[in-house]
Amino acid sequence: MNYFPQSLQKVIEDISNLPGYGEKSAQRFATTLLKMPRGEAVDLVRNIAIMLDKIHPCVECGIYTEEEEICPICKSEERDKTYICVVEESFDAYTIEKTGKFTGVYHVLGGRLSPLEGVGPEKLNIKSLLERIKKYSAKEVLIATNPTVEGEATANYIHNLLKKYPVNITRLAYGLPFGSVLENADEFTLSKALEYRIKV
Incomplete structure (x- = not known):
């Protein structure tokens, strides 16, 4: 029983x-x-x-919103639509927004490339990104996917797609978190910190 x-x-x-x-x-x-x-x-x-x-995705950028169709960020006349920050999910955009340092708009992919999970480019919000780049004559696309194997693969895929467009392609910098100790840093983080070192 x-x-x-x-x-x-x-x-x-x-x-x-x-x-x-x-x-x-x-x-x-x-x-x-x-x-x-x-x-x-x-x-x-x-x-x-x-x-x-x-809650539903904004028809323009894909970020979760309670507005009828377009989110407040895309509606705002204070945001520069020629600067697009590409993120995996809405919460990534919310996190960046909290810094108050980005004044462009966002584009939510709705995930990241993951062949093992059956997620290919066709399942991501990539086609509309290309349309927005052309529509707003974008000056810069900041790729802010997560620092994971899948995030890197997604960033590289988008980077290769955007090479034919007259737009600056940037990547969210990697490095050591403030207050951390070198000996406690993992190999990936340390190698990226070295790769993206800056001139002082």
């Missing part, structure tokens, strides 16, 4: 199907939800439903 509650099993299976979640992490999520005061748990589920109803 199976004593495992079917409704709990279904939730665990659904969460396990999400990228980055396995059965154990799904079990922890479900258990945490069950341990929460019922009112808080119901509020969380309600907020998720509201989010799913309201």
Whole structure:
């Protein structure tokens, strides 16, 4: 006889199907939800439903927004549309935006190249990037994909595509985090810090 509650099993299976979640992490999520005061748990589920109803990608850049079609960044007349920062996901753009140092616009790829996961160029928001470059006569495209094997492969792919366009192609610099100790740096970070060293 199976004593495992079917409704709990279904939730665990659904969460396990999400990228980055396995059965154990799904079990922890479900258990945490069950341990929460019922009112808080119901509020969380309600907020998720509201989010799913309201949030959608901006038709221009792909960043998540609550606006009807175009996000506030793309709408803003203060943003320079000739400078485009290419990121993997919306949260990468939000992180850069917090610095207050970038005054251009963003372009969200919606992921990164990953042959093992079946993600090829056709599954990324690349075609619309090329259209925006032509539409706004872009001066610079800053490729800000993550410093991972997949992120590097994605950056290289985009770089090769953009070579035929009259646009400056830049890459988010890699290096040692402030306050770190050299002996604790991993080989990849240190090699990139050396590769992108600056003149003082």
